[in-house]
Amino acid sequence: MEATERIKEAAPLKAMVPWKERISYGLSDTACNLAFQVIGTYLMFFYTDVYGISAAAVGTLFLVARVIDAFDGPIIGIFIDRTHTKWGKSRPFFLWFSIPFGLMCVLTFTTPDLTDGGKIVWAYVTYILVGIFYSCVNLPITSILPSLTNNPKERTVLGTIRQFGGTIGQIIVTVFTLPIVALLGSGDQQKGFFLTILLFSIVAVVLLLNTFVNTKERITNVQKVVRVKDSVKAMKRNWPWMIMILMNFIYWMAMTMKNQTTVYFFKYNLGREDLVPIIMALAFGSLLTLLFTPAVANRMGKRNTMVMGLVLAIIGQIIMGIGAHNLSISIIIFGVVINAFGTGFISGLLSVMLADTVDYGEWKNGVRAQGLLTSASSFGAKFGMGIGGAMTAGILAMGGYQANKTQTAESLRAIEFNFVWIPIIGFVIAAIALFFYRADKQEKQYLVELEERNRTFRENEK
Template sequence: MEEKTSLGFKWLYGMNAFGNGLLGGFVSSYIMIFFSDVTLVPIAFIGSLFFAVKILNMCVAPVMGVVIDRTNSRWGKIKPWLLVGTLLMPPTAVLMFTNTGFTGTRLLVYVTIMYVMWGLFSTVFGTALGSVFPTLTRNVEERRKLSVIPAIGGVLGDFTTVGAVLPLLAVIAATQAQGYFRLGLLFAALFFVSNLFFINKYKERVTVESTEQLKLRDIIKAVSRNDQLLILLIVNFFLNVGVFITMGTALYFFKYNMGNEGMFATFGITVGLSQVLMMTLFPKLMKKLSKKAAFQVAGATLIVGYVILLAAKGIMGTFFPIVYVGGIMLYLALGITTALMPIFYADIIDYGEWKTGERNNSTIISISSLVGSFSDATKELIVGLTLAFIGFAPNVVQSQHTKDGILFLMTCIPMIVITIAVIVFTLFYKLNDGFYNRILKELENRA
C-alpha cells in the first residue's frame, strides 16, 4: 500500500469528487421537489417510495461489499464496479428528471421504476468509490490530507448545483420541466467524463486470491467482533438523519417560509464556501485536536447552529441574516465531520484487521453505505409524512401552522438526533489517537 500519492492523482481525485457532487447534489437537493411540484406526485407517496428504496439499498449494500471483496479480475476488485456505476447512473438520472406527462397510476409506476434503478446503481457505485480511500495509504498524516480532497470536491460540486440550478432554470428553458431535464443531461455528462478519467488513473493493486466462497456467517462474525464499527454506525446513523432532514427540508423552507425560493441558491453558495473553508483548514485543525475531540466540537457547533436557526423565527427584523449565521455554523461543523468520517472508517478497518486477523475493506464500507441508506430512508419517511401531516400542499401559500411545522422539522428534530449521536460517541467510542497508533505498530510488526 503506497504511503504517498502523487499531486496529479490528488487533483484528479478532487475533480472526480466534484463531478460526483454535481450529479449527486442535483438529485438529492431537487428530486423530491421535482416530483412534488413539477410532475405532481403526491408528497406522501414520494416519502414512502424514498423510504422503501433506501431500505432496498440497505439490503444491496452489504451484498455489494462482499461481491467487491471477492472480485478477482485483471483490473482489480474496485475498478470494474466503478465502471458499472459510471455507465448506468447518468442515463437513469436523466430519465428521473424527465417529465413524461404521465398521470395517475402510470406516473407512479414510472417514478417508482426510475427511483429504484437510481438507488441500486448508486449503491453499486458508492460502495466501490468508498472502498478506494482505505486502499490509498495507512500513513496517518497522509490520510488527513487525502480525506479532505474528495470532501472538498464533493461539497463544491454539491453546492454548485444548489447555487446554479434555480437561476439557470429560467434561463435555459421555457418551463421548469424542460430546465430540470437539460440540467440533468449536463450534470450526468460531467459525472460520466470525470469518472472515466479517474478510473483510468486509479492504480489498484491486483492480487490473486482464493476463490473459496465467503460464507455469510463469516462476514457477520467479522463485523460483530468489531465493536467500534458498531458504535460508529450508530453515531453515523443519528448524525446523518439530522443533517439529511435539514438538507431535505431547506428548499421547502426558503420557498414557503421565507417566500424567496431564489434565496436558496445564495444561501447554498454561502454555507458551501464555509464548509469548504473548514475542510481546507482541517489538516491544521487536526494538529491541535484529537479526532475524537474534533468530532465533539463539530457536534456542539451543529447544535448551536440549530438553536440559532430556531431562534431566528422570533426576530423578524433580522430573520434573513440570522438564518445565514445559523447555516454557516451548521456547515462549518459539517466541514469537520465530512473530513473525519472517511478517516474513522479507515481506522476501523485497520482495527478490525488487528482484532480479527481479516481485512474486510469493501464489506465494512458497504455496511457504512447501508447505514447511510437507512439514514436517508428515515429522513425521506420523516420529511414526507411530516409534510403531509402538517397540511403541506404544493405551489400554494402555506398556513402558519404548516410554516411552523416546516421550521420544526428542519431544526428541532435534527437537533435532538444529533445530540444523541454526540452522547453515544463520547461515551462509547474508544479508538482514540493513542490506541490507534499502537494498533498500527502492531500491524506493522505482524507484516
C-alpha cells in the same frame, strides 16, 4: 493467523500518494455529488411541485424505496471483496457503472405523461435503480481508500480532499441548479430539470472515468477473493465500525431533512425563494474547515474533531431557529454559516474514520474486509436518507402542506420543524454516540501490531 488472512503491503507506511492521484480521487466525490445531490436536495420538491405527486405519496415512496435500496450496500460490498482484476478490487466499479449511473440520474428527472398511479410507479422504479447504481460508484470511493495507502495521516489528507471535491460538487448543485433550471427550461421546470441533470450527469461520468484511470490500489490482500463468511468475521467486536454506521445514519437523516426543506422554508415561511441559491452557497463555509481538518485532527484526534464539528452544527441550528422565530434573514444566514463550519469537520472525517475500521477489524479478527465494512457507509447513509425523507414528507403531510398554495400556520410550523429542530436532535444523538468511540486511542497500537504481522508474513514468504 493464516497467511491468506493477512495483508501484503506494496508500499511502506510513510508512502505518500501523488497529487495527481489525490485530485483524481477527490473528483470522484465531485462526480457523485453533481448528479446525486440534485436528487437529495431537489427531488422531493420536483415530485411535489413539478411532477404533481402528493407529499404523502412521496413520503411513502422515500421510505419504501430507501429501505429496500439500503440493503444493496452490503451486497455490493461483498462483490467488491470477491472481485479480483488487474485493476484491483474497487477501481473496476468506476469503469463498469459510471455510465449506467448517469443514465439513471437522467431518467429519474424524466417526466413521462402518465396517470397519477403511473407517475408513482415510474418514480419507484427510477428512484430505486438510481440508488443502486449510485452505490456501485460511490461505495468504491470509500472501499478503495484503505488500498491507496496505509498511512493514517495520508488517509486523513485523502479523505479531506475527497470531501473538498464532494463539497465543490454539492455547492455547484445547490447554488446553480435552480438558476440553470430556469435558464434551460425557459419557464418550463420539467424541461429545465431534465436538461440540468443531463448536463450534470455527463460531467459526472467523465470525472468517474478519470478516477478509474488515475488511481492505484497499493495495499493488496493476499487472499484475492475474500469469502463472505470471512468478511462477516471482520464485524465481530468492531465497535468503532458499529458507531460509524450509527453516525452515518443519524448524520444523513438530519442533513436530508434539513436540505430537502430549505427550498420550502424560504419559499413559504419567508417568501424569499430567490434566496435559496445564496443560502446554498453558504456551504462554502464548510470548505474553510475542511482545509484545516487534517491539522486539527492530528492535534485533537479524529473523534474529538468530529465532536467539535457536531457542537458547531448544533449551535448554528439553534441560531437558525432564533432567526426563524423572528423572521430575521440576517440571523438565519449567520446560523447557516456556523452550521456549515461544523458540518465541514464532520463530513471531512466520516469516510476516514470508516476506513480506519478496516484496519481495526483486521487487528481484532484477522480479516481485512474493506468492501463489506465500508459498504456500511452506504447502508447508513441511504437508510438515514430514506427515513429522513419519509419523516420530512410525513410531517409536511400532517401539517396540511399543499404545493404552490398559501400555507396554513400549522404547515409553516411543520416546515420549520423539519428545517431547524429535527437536525439538532440528530446531531446531539451523534455526539453522544461518539463518546463511546475509542479507536483513536488504540490506533498506534493496532497499526504497529499489524505492521509486525505483515513484516513477519513478508519474511516468511521469501
